[in-house]
Amino acid sequence: MQSVDEQLQVITRGAAHVEKLEELRKKLERSVATGKPLRIKYGIDPTGFDVHLGHTVPLRKLRQFQEMGHTAVLIIGTATAAVGDPSGRDDSRKSLTSEQIEINAGTYLTQIAKVVEVTRAEVRPNGNWFSKFGFAELLRLLGKITVQRMLERDDFSNRIKAGTPIYLHECLYPLMQGWDSVEIQADVELGGTEQLYNLMVGRDLQRDAGQEPQICLTMPILRGTDGAKKMGKTAGNYIGLAEPAKEQFGKTMRIPDELLREWFTLLTDRSEGEIASIVAGHPNEAKKLLATDIVTFYHGAEAAAATLADWNKQFASGGKQDPDHIDEVNIPTADLTDGAMPAVDLIVRAGLCKSKGEARQKITEGAFNIGPDRTKLTDVKATVAMSDGLVIRLGRKILRVRVS
RNA sequence: GGGUAGAUGGCAGAGUGGUCAAUUGCACCAGACUGUAAAUCUGGCCUCUUCGGAGUUCGGGGGUUCGAAUCCCUCUCUACCCA
Numbered sequence: 001m002q003s004v005d006e007q008l009q010v011i012t013r014g015a016a017h018v019e020k021l022e023e024l025r026k027k028l029e030r031s032v033a034t035g036k037p038l039r040i041k042y043g044i045d046p047t048g049f050d051v052h053l054g055h056t057v058p059l060r061k062l063r064q065f066q067e068m069g070h071t072a073v074l075i076i077g078t079a080t081a082a083v084g085d086p087s088g089r090d091d092s093r094k095s096l097t098s099e100q101i102e103i104n105a106g107t108y109l110t111q112i113a114k115v116v117e118v119t120r121a122e123v124r125p126n127g128n129w130f131s132k133f134g135f136a137e138l139l140r141l142l143g144k145i146t147v148q149r150m151l152e153r154d155d156f157s158n159r160i161k162a163g164t165p166i167y168l169h170e171c172l173y174p175l176m177q178g179w180d181s182v183e184i185q186a187d188v189e190l191g192g193t194e195q196l197y198n199l200m201v202g203r204d205l206q207r208d209a210g211q212e213p214q215i216c217l218t219m220p221i222l223r224g225t226d227g228a229k230k231m232g233k234t235a236g237n238y239i240g241l242a243e244p245a246k247e248q249f250g251k252t253m254r255i256p257d258e259l260l261r262e263w264f265t266l267l268t269d270r271s272e273g274e275i276a277s278i279v280a281g282h283p284n285e286a287k288k289l290l291a292t293d294i295v296t297f298y299h300g301a302e303a304a305a306a307t308l309a310d311w312n313k314q315f316a317s318g319g320k321q322d323p324d325h326i327d328e329v330n331i332p333t334a335d336l337t338d339g340a341m342p343a344v345d346l347i348v349r350a351g352l353c354k355s356k357g358e359a360r361q362k363i364t365e366g367a368f369n370i371g372p373d374r375t376k377l378t379d380v381k382a383t384v385a386m387s388d389g390l391v392i393r394l395g396r397k398i399l400r401v402r403v404s
Numbered sequence: 405g406g407g408u409a410g411a412u413g414g415c416a417g418a419g420u421g422g423u424c425a426a427u428u429g430c431a432c433c434a435g436a437c438u439g440u441a442a443a444u445c446u447g448g449c450c451u452c453u454u455c456g457g458a459g460u461u462c463g464g465g466g467g468u469u470c471g472a473a474u475c476c477c478u479c480u481c482u483a484c485c486c487a
Binding site: 365 | 414432435440442450451
């Protein structure tokens with residue numbers, strides 16, 4: 001096991017806040033002395049299907065704890081998902097049915113496994129204890145916190161000001177999350193900065209239950225590909241762990257330059273000094289490196305190299321070439337007339353445009369071209385002579401047609 | 405329980421009987437420029453179209469009218485105020 005100072009250095013890298021650092025040091029000292037690992041809690045609510053890079057910020061931290069020999073405790077919020085976390089929200093969450101939650105929980109775990117060693121972690125659905133929770137226990141839990149304290153948090157006071165509703169059950173959420181900490185006897189809980197309130201409730205409840213309060217370790221919120229909003233499903237600015245290498249790479253290349261440092265810090269293990277020198281260089285090169293790092297992590301070094309090669313081939317200044325790996329679309333011969341097809345139909349069939357009208361517009365704009373010499377079609381009524389393997393392009397999208 | 409104000413395209417938000425497929429902003433897509441970044445400019449952004457138009461839209465349902473997003477009835481939902 002590494003020394004306390006070494007561990008502290010790893011733990012605090014990239015972290016936003018540690019509550020409290022001194023207590024953490026004590027816990028680590030004891031752990032090193034006794035050889036007993038700390039219990040590191042991280043909770044995730046299965047509210048959707050995609051785990052994205054934003055989630056990986058605390059997850060990566062959890063992995064680092066694992067690498068140092070501590071125990072990761074993953075709380076799957078099967079019970080809390082039904083309530084919905086009000087943190088950082090300006091409206092209430094839609095509650096999910098238990099079937100949805102069940103399905104989501106499964107897909108979440110397989111995705112999380114890309115970051116954390118799930119097989120070595122304790123996985124605890126919090127429905128396990130909340131389903132047995134009695135009304136008397138609930139009342140006792142509710143008695144631990146005042147309405148004033150609940151309402152003073154920013155999320156709620158903003159919503160009160162804005163006039164958006166706050167439902168009573170949402171107030172239950174922090175208590176439930178805090179109770180999870182008691183159930184699993186957490187030493188440290190990880191979360192985004194917006195989680196601080198919820199994490200602190202855990203401390204209170206643990207103290208109340210006669211346990212040593214957990215350390216609250218918050219990580220900065222990762223901004224999404226737009227560089228403005230928090231990465232999330234609703235904002236549509238996220239990169240999913242399950243996305244293909246090409247998508248992850250391309251999306252990373254399109255992030256604003258200002259995001260580079262933040263992303264390097266929170267999404268890679270590179271040292272601060274290394275990051276500083278990378279960011280000082282040309283942003284385009286820095287982004288390629290970042291994109292390669294990310295793709296390597298989720299798809300392996302080989303895939304990353306291939307994706308980078310494709311990228312360079314397609315976009316490197318000078319000759320524009322087609323990448324080696326192009327997605328394919330199948331067109332049955334039966335749909336062709338004399339071996340040809342109207343360009344407009346082809347574009348829609350290939351999924352490059354949503355409607356024929358849009359396809360016409362794009363053709364007029366000169367966005368559509370085909371074949372090895374990039375013949376630009378500008379006539380809305382043009383037909384395309386179809387041959388197997390024909391490459392069609394619309395803007396930055398590129399597809400190979402398979403005729404069968 | 406009583407009262408008031410609302411529900412318009414992905415979001416915000418105009419429109420209050422015909423000139424409304426619905427101003428505008430954001431987001432989004434494409435073109436030019438570039439580093440497929442940003443910024444900027446241009447075009448587009450319900451569907452179909454023989455490019456003349458045509459068809460379905462303004463919470464749901466029903467009605468008035470030659471004609472409704474706009475008026476009436478009703479249902480559903482939401483916020484605010486009073487209790």
